[in-house]
Amino acid sequence: MTTSTTSRGTYAKTAERRREILDAAFEVFSTSGYTNGSLRDVADRVGITQAGILFHFKSKTELLAAVLEKRDQRSREYFATVTEPGLEQLRAFVEVVRRNCEEPGMIELYTILTAEATVEGHPAHEFFRGRYDWIRSEAQQSFITMREEGTLRAGVEPAHAARSMLAIVDGMQLQWLYDRSGMDLVADVRAHLQSLITVPL
Known part of the structure; x- marks a missing residue:
């Protein structure tokens, strides 16, 4: 039961983090375009590292x-x-x-x-x-x-x-x-x- 509950909690946090990244990426790309908008800009808005972005999305292209x-x-x-x-x-x-x-x-x-x-x-x-x-x-x-x-x-x-x-x-x-x-x-x-x-x- 504990494992199942923990798994659901982890999944929910992961899904929420992905939504936060997508929202931040939308703001960055809509302001700067894809070429000038950087993963660092996205990461700064979310409050995580670029590696944190790449944990959820393999590349800037995928994002x-x-x-x-x-x-x-x-x-x-x-x-x-x-x-x-x-x-x-x-x-x-x-x-x-x-x-x-x-x-x-x-x-x-x-x-x-x-x-x-x-x-x-x-x-x-x-x-x-x-x-x-x-x-x-x-x-x-x-x-x-x-x-x-x-x-x-x-x-x-x-x-x-x-x-x-x-x-x-x-x-x-x-x-x-x-x-x-x-x-x-x-x-x-x-x-x-x-x-x-x-x-x-």
Whole structure:
């Protein structure tokens, strides 16, 4: 009984320490980017040594992947609740944008890293490539479904609409980071999507 209780306590402490490291790494990477943000910076925020970081994460690359995957998992889980492509999935996308606005630091992190990770060999390169492919594919299928239903505006091509949606969101997020009080990111994203369809979003 004592061994079991001790094991559970050790596991809980380890899980809590990992969460603390992920939170600290998020702050460091969102402020400094992946290249300039160091394990020492992360360790200092948590109050442990770099060796302590590497006990939980084998490398800086693995730590970055964990930070990105932890945040992205929530969006994927939310999208999974919307099983059918089409209008509801576009509404879900707008809702994800709204939720992201509640965590501006994450938008900062993604904005920094999406630019930084365009270089082949960057540890987040494949993550962002896969993320863009996934979102673009989901959006394109929704636009195809709406075309079949007759709710996509005439002349709108689904693949182009999906790419433009991503481009608009990325560009608007960057502008929003400069002017958060003077810009309604969610309303602007919704207005763009509304311009592509014939039913209320």
